[in-house]
Amino acid sequence: MSTTEQTAEVARRFFQAIYRFDISAAGALLDDDATWWLAGSSSLSGNYIGKRAIFEDFLPRFGPLYAPVESYFEIKNLFADGELACLEYLGGGETVDGNAYRSFYAYVVLVQNGKVTAIRGYTDLTRALAVLLPATVPVSLSL
Amino acid sequence: MNASKLSPTEQLAIDAVRAVYAGDINSLQRQTTPDATFWLTGTTPLSGMFLGRGRIIADLFPRLALVFPGGVEIDVRETFSDGREVCLELGLSARTRDGNTYRNSYCYVVGIRDGRGAFLRGYADMVRTAGCVFEVADPHALLAKECV
Numbered sequence: 009m010s011t012t013e014q015t016a017e018v019a020r021r022f023f024q025a026i027y028r029f030d031i032s033a034a035g036a037l038l039d040d041d042a043t044w045w046l047a048g049s050s051s052l053s054g055n056y057i058g059k060r061a062i063f064e065d066f067l068p069r070f071g072p073l074y075a076p077v078e079s080y081f082e083i084k085n086l087f088a089d090g091e092l093a094c095l096e097y098l099g100g101g102e103t104v105d106g107n108a109y110r111s112f113y114a115y116v117v118l119v120q121n122g123k124v125t126a127i128r129g130y131t132d133l134t135r136a137l138a139v140l141l142p143a144t145v146p147v148s149l150s151l
Numbered sequence: 152m153n154a155s156k157l158s159p160t161e162q163l164a165i166d167a168v169r170a171v172y173a174g175d176i177n178s179l180q181r182q183t184t185p186d187a188t189f190w191l192t193g194t195t196p197l198s199g200m201f202l203g204r205g206r207i208i209a210d211l212f213p214r215l216a217l218v219f220p221g222g223v224e225i226d227v228r229e230t231f232s233d234g235r236e237v238c239l240e241l242g243l244s245a246r247t248r249d250g251n252t253y254r255n256s257y258c259y260v261v262g263i264r265d266g267r268g269a270f271l272r273g274y275a276d277m278v279r280t281a282g283c284v285f286e287v288a289d290p291h292a293l294l295a296k297e298c299v
Contacts, residue, residue, distance in 0.1 A: 012233070047256040048276025085260065087238075089231040094238035096260060096272070112192055114258040114274035116229065116240060128240065130258035130274035132193040137278060 012088045019093035019117040020086060022124050027081035027099060031063060038062065039123040046129045050137055080110065093117040109139045161230045164237035164261035167268035172223040172243070174212040179204060183268040190270070193277030195285055218284050219245040219253075228256075237261045243275075253283045 009017070018037055025033035044062045045055040056066040079101035086095050095117060100110035111131050118126035157165070163182060170178035171189060189201040189211060196214055201207045215223070226242035239259040247253050255275050262270040281287040 047258075049279050050276065053276065085236070087233040087236050089233050092229075092231045092238070094231070094236070094258075094260060096274075112274065114238075114260060114272075116238060116258065128258075130256065130276070132198075132275070132277040134193060134278050134281065 011090055014122065015091055015093045015117070015119040016086055016088040018119045018122060018124060019088070019095050019115075020083065022117070023083075023095060023097065023115070024081065026067070027079045029079070031067075035059065035063065037122075037124055039120070039125045042123070042125050042127070044127040044129070046131075048133050050133045052133055052136060084112075091119055093119060103139060107139050109135065111135050157230065158232060158234075160232050160234060160263055161237050161239075163263065163266070164232070164239055164259070164268060165225075165227055165230065167261055167271060168239060168241070168259050169225055171207065171211070171271065172215060172219075172225060174216050176208055176212075179208065181267075183207075183271075184264060187268055188270045189273075191273040192275065193280065195277050195280050197280070197284075198277060218248055220248055221246045232263075235263055237263065247284050249286065251283050251286075253280070255279050255283075 022034055022037045025037065038059050040059050041057075042059055042062065043055060043057050044066055046053045046066075052069060054066070056062045080099060082098045084096045084098060086093065088094070093116070095113075095115045097113050097115075098110055099113055100108065103109055113129060113131040115130070116128040117124055166178065167182040169175075170182050183204055185204050187204050187207070189207050191198045197211070197218070201211050223243055223245040226244070227239065228242055229238075229240040231238055237260070239257075239261065241257045241259060242254065243257055244252070244254045257273055257275040259274075260272045261268050
């Protein structure tokens with residue numbers, strides 16, 4: 009398997025695990041010093057440094073928002089070049105309030121030595137804030 | 152970003168995105184196929200799918216010119232490609248019609264066909280766009296608005 013093929017495969021498996029809430033599988037693919045950056049200015053956005061911060065600070069923000077049912081994850085496009093992968097997908101699930109949440113995402117994933125070392129995410133957080141976190145409105149819009 | 156490291160495909164993708172934000176019809180015609188599509192995530196007036204170069208020019212260009220009368224600066228932060236598609240991570244900045252300074256991070260995926268851009272798909276946090284460009288601070292209100 010070439011580096012490019014491995015990068016795409018690791019990125020795919022990592023996000024599949026995340027959307028299965030399979031922390032063990034996702035953690036096995038994540039480097040200890042990995043970073044996860046989600047673009048934007050809302051309470052969901054930010055830069056999380058290290059596996060511990062990702063699993064203990066970032067991802068727990070989303071888990072309690074979803075009902076304990078299977079989440080939705082559909083890859084729309086995935087390609088890679090060397091250590092970088094670009095993943096476009098439609099993701100979401102049913103919220104604890106019974107609302108369906110879906111949003112399109114683009115992620116850039118850096119994979120080194122078989123592990124995810126950097127994740128940069130881009131998505132419209134409008135629906136996330138309105139559906140997942142209605143209590144957070146108003147959001148910070150300062151630049 | 153070292154421009155000398157860019158492949159022709161990556162440069163083409165960058166030029167196509169720049170053509171859109173510059174409202175440059177001639178450049179867009181050079182960089183994209185006639186049936187090229189432009190899609191931007193979200194529910195703002197700049198969001199949605201624009202099918203065909205003609206619609207991009209007729210519908211999107213006037214909106215961009217209206218909200219960003221001084222144009223848009225694009226900082227290319229990262230780019231890579233498998234030869235058929237290009238991933239661009241960009242920083243966009245502009246002065247809005249209301250005098251606000253708009254800065255946002257975007258990811259564009261540009262598909263290449265016959266040496267031209269065939270599709271451009273843009274992802275960004277449109278909460279920032281709504282607040283700064285359209286002065287809508289409530290995501291609920293934004294969702295109630297009609298998409299393009």
